[in-house]
Amino acid sequence: MSKFNYRIERYNDCLKIDIRDDVLFSKLKTDIFELLGSNIEDEVMKKGTSIFLAKSTNGLIIRYPGKKILLTAENRNLFIDLDASGYRFKDGDEEFLSTELTNEGKHYLFDRIIDFMSAFKECKKYLPVDSSFNILFSCMGILNFDDVTIVGEDAGVILFLNPFRELNLSKLKLNIADGYTYEVVGTMELSLNKKEESNFSYSGNVTYDIYEEKTNKGYATSALKALISYVGTVSDEYNKVLYIAALAEDIPYQKVALNNGAVLEYDGKVPEGDSLASLNKINEIKIYRIGDK
16 A cells, blocks of 8 residues: 555554655554554654554554664653664653663663563564664663573573574574673673584684673673583583683683683694684684583
């Protein structure tokens, strides 16, 4: 169906409206019965805007031209700029800006946002890939329990696998979230060989990276502890010895390993033929081991 300045696609549980030319939202409400309950002010919907309506909850997702998205239902609004980190959430008379929240505030707000997002579940499958729920949660920097696999928890952190990744122990990339605020704070990678093969490499088989603004809070130490516990539960067909490679001058990285009971396995030069030397131009390395060979 087309009204010249917009196009409507009707589904069983969702309505999609693509704006072809600038139009007032009040005009859309006049033309489209399902929008009558929406609480959007009478703003101009610019050409290139897409609107998704969850019919059963009357929740709207408005995808503006560019990379800005507004979710609105009842008296609550969530605004996300996909080019910027964070979000703005308004619940009645209360308004929250994620970049200004304390840890207690983020913890308090998490459940409210998760509850709010449930009003839009019907629309999930119709969202563009770059505006999918996974992308929205990623841009907000918080954990989406509905779409991830929890691999381990320990000492205030959660290790989880994104929905587009497989649980492949030969090359496993995990995210690290704060167990209190549910913020994503970094990443961790693991690779395990079969039991008869050594896991030793000059690059190590475990790496961890905490986002710069989240460093020095103990996340890496806790995440490695959680990973060690997880590795202890995997099948005995795998070699479970962990190796962590660190630059000689990177004392904080080494401390994470030492805080988890690692012992120094190797301290010296990287062979010239190894990719660490040829590609990364790293010539000296310290390698720490966790577990018995």
